[in-house]
Every structure is written in C-alpha cells, then in structure tokens.
Amino acid sequence: MSTIAEKIDAKDLSKKFPRSPREKVAGYVVAGRTLDKCRAAIAGTLGEYHYDCPLDRLFFDFTGIDSVKFQEFVATGADDAEVAAWIEQNSKQTEKREIIQWNNDLRFKRINEMPIELQEFLEGYIDEFIAPKGKTVYYWFDVYDIEEERI
Incomplete structure (x- = not known):
C-alpha cells in the first residue's frame, strides 16, 4: 500500500x-x-x-x-x-x-533592497547560520543555497 x-x-x-x-x-x-x-x-x-x-x-x-x-x-x-x-x-x-x-x-535581489524588517532578521540569521561557513551572501537567494549546501 x-x-x-x-x-x-x-x-x-x-x-x-x-x-x-x-x-x-x-x-x-x-x-x-x-x-x-x-x-x-x-x-x-x-x-x-x-x-x-x-x-x-x-x-x-x-x-x-x-x-x-x-x-x-x-x-x-x-x-x-x-x-x-x-x-x-x-x-x-x-x-x-x-x-x-x-x-x-x-x-538578483540584494539584502539592502529588502524591507528593513527582513534586513534586520537576516542580519542576525546570516551571522549565525551563514557567515560561520565562510560564505559571502551576494543575493537574497544565496542565503537558501548556502544553508542548503548548493553553493
């Protein structure tokens, strides 16, 4: 079944x-x-x-x-x-x-082009979950792809 x-x-x-x-x-x-x-x-x-x-x-x-x-x-x-x-x-x-x-x-949306509420959230999120991996976020979608190990 x-x-x-x-x-x-x-x-x-x-x-x-x-x-x-x-x-x-x-x-x-x-x-x-x-x-x-x-x-x-x-x-x-x-x-x-x-x-x-x-x-x-x-x-x-x-x-x-x-x-x-x-x-x-x-x-x-x-x-x-x-x-x-x-x-x-x-x-x-x-x-x-x-x-x-x-x-x-x-x-191709950059973090600084997003509403300030999302910028504020991502500031801490990137520091905690992305930056320790030594990766640079150029575009918003990079956050997903770095965290999920595509880049």
Whole structure:
C-alpha cells in the first residue's frame, strides 16, 4: 500500500532540502521550492520548513494563485509538468516580459533592497547560520543555497 508521500512524490524535508528558489516551474522562480514544500506539507514530511511562508507568498501574490487551491491540485498527485500547466492556466500573469522581470528581481535581489524588517532578521540569521561557513551572501537567494549546501 502506497503512502500519501509516495502518491504525490513528496520529499521528506526533514532529510532532504527543497529545490533552490532559483529553480523554475512554469517559468517562475520560487515555484519549484513552493511545490516541494506543498507536497511535503500534504504528506506530513515538512520538517522545519513552512508551506505558504513569506517566500511562497511572493509567488502566490505575483501569480494571483490561491495557496489553498494550489495545495488541493497538488494533492491530486499531479507531477511537475501537470502542476506547471495548472500554474500557467491559473496565473494572472501572462506577459513573458513581466515574469522574466519578476524572476530577475528576486533572483538578483540584494539584502539592502529588502524591507528593513527582513534586513534586520537576516542580519542576525546570516551571522549565525551563514557567515560561520565562510560564505559571502551576494543575493537574497544565496542565503537558501548556502544553508542548503548548493553553493
């Protein structure tokens, strides 16, 4: 008998990392990571991660996709290609240039370009979890990729 995690191909995020926020699904950065966390939330394998967190909200707010409806569709067992098609059908964003601009804004966002509340949080977070590894954060997404050992 298969488990929910197997049906929806959910990663156990207590043992593995979700995708980098740089990895795209349906042409959107953040979407792959959001999808991994959504599947893990459904399967109960989210670990310390959070689905529908502020990073996920950036994706949902930009596309106009409801996070609950997204989760309901993902729970059907849809694979990445099916989820990508669903995102394309349900996103309010249809202009390729707007999507590219949004992707690049996030992909190359520096800490000093973020709201001061996030800068304040990241100041301590980077000192505690990133800097001891001897890595330099150039862009916001570096925080995820350094911590999750991709760079």
